[in-house]
Amino acid sequence: MKIGVLTYHRSHNYGALLQALALRYKLTEMGHEVCFIDYWPKYHQDMYSLFSMRYVLHCSKINVVKYILNTILYWNRRKKRIDEFEQFIGEYIVPYCAEYSDKNEYDIIVYGSDQIWRKQPGLSNHFNPVYFADNILHAKKHMSYAASMGMLKLDIEDYSFLRMKMKNFFKISVREKSLKEILETIGVNAPIVLDPTLLLTKTDWDELFPIKRLYDERYILYYRLSRSFDEKIVADFAKRKGCRLLILDGVVRMTKNKTIFAANPLQFLSLIKYADFVFSSSYHGMVFSLIFNKEFYACFPVNEERRAKSLLDIVNLSNRLLFQKDEIAYDIEKIDYKNVNRRIEELRAFSLDFLQLSM
Structure with a gap:
């Protein structure tokens, strides 16, 4: 199958990058052709740029002054961090990216993991419909895997939005109990699955x-x-x-x-x-x-x-x-990793079954 993954694949964030890589790794291991759909809107780009005029224009005067001072004081440090992440992205992410376009056809698009369903400060604290399968992409099926919403402060309009957009997915899974409970209130049963990083073992x-x-x-x-x-x-x-x-x-x-x-x-x-x-x-x-x-x-x-x-x-x-x-507690009992690993392995098996049965 040809599978597109829509997630935070270019974030200068360890967890975001590694979960993206892990999901692609597992889906490829299952025998599928997998790519990252290279959707990376301007508000995301601004978050990791050395300087963003968009941020300056949309923030309060106090935050703008703080932002400009931090930019000046830590320019070299921030540039070094950006360069390190961009080098990693260039080596491990970019070669497996496909253009965000209505010209590509997919059998399945997988949305997630990470906090793709959070409200976006760059969109005046609204959801981004693109991550809810409301976009220009063409696929036979849309599904979520271990989607997360981060901070959960929802109003009536948010619930209405979710109730409508969840209909775009043929299968839905989430990463946290709190989001599962929210979706249950709008009649959506979404099993909890492991973050993609945990689909891979230490080995x-x-x-x-x-x-x-x-x-x-x-x-x-x-x-x-x-x-x-x-x-x-x-x-x-x-x-x-x-x-x-x-x-x-x-x-x-x-x-x-x-x-x-x-x-x-x-x-x-x-x-x-x-x-x-x-x-x-x-x-x-x-x-x-x-x-x-x-x-x-x-x-x-x-x-x-x-x-x-x-x-x-x-x-x-x-x-x-x-x-x-x-x-x-300095003398806290050591973690019994024999039992922890057994539990994670059970969840890993369940999560991989969810992925395999959804393909």
Whole structure:
């Protein structure tokens, strides 16, 4: 079958890129011809550009001043990060892209994973119909795989939109319990499936990419996408464990301490794989900690933990979810990865069945 994947395949975000690659890898392994549909609207491009006039024109004066100052102060750092991601995208994504066009014909278009169904700030906080199979693309069938919506603040109009657009899909699956429950209120039964990154085993990731160790010394990794947890607490944890603290920033930002700000996705995988312990305020930082069987804490602000909690509940690791004012248990019992891996394997089998039966 000829399959097109519509997702966030060009984001300068580790999880977005790696989930896209993982889904294409699995579908190709099933024997299909698979490409990324190269839809990347201007508002997405602006998010990862060195400077965006569109952002300046549509933001408040305070945010514009902050944006311009940050652009000037961190120009070189941001350029280095952009260059690292663009090089990776050029090597692993672009060769498998097809034009977003009404000239191409597909047997199936798969929408997802990642937060493709979130409201878009670049569209005045509205949904983008393109990701709901309301677009110029031609396919015999449209389906979603592990679609996510991020923050869930919906009004009556949003529910009306979803009720109408869900009719475009012949099969629907989601990544989180919270979104499943929302769709149930409009009469849509959508099973929960694994994020595409979890469709691959640790061995798969090791074989897919050369994941080399970057640091010889023992270290604790703090993947800081949002500043949702006190860095001093993490630093004290690392000191007690006799390890160096490495902070991987998900964005270029002002920081008092030296951080890693321009790691490419392969280095991201390495930093997690070889860490003694991982703190992550990112969903995919948590996911890859599970894949590589690492001891970890997932650190999220209250009301932003739904995605992480959904997966942690499934694998019986809800005690690994930390909020900003929570104390760290230094003597916490080690994760029983024998049971965790067994549960993930069950979910992987279910998720792959969903994909195979949908083809």
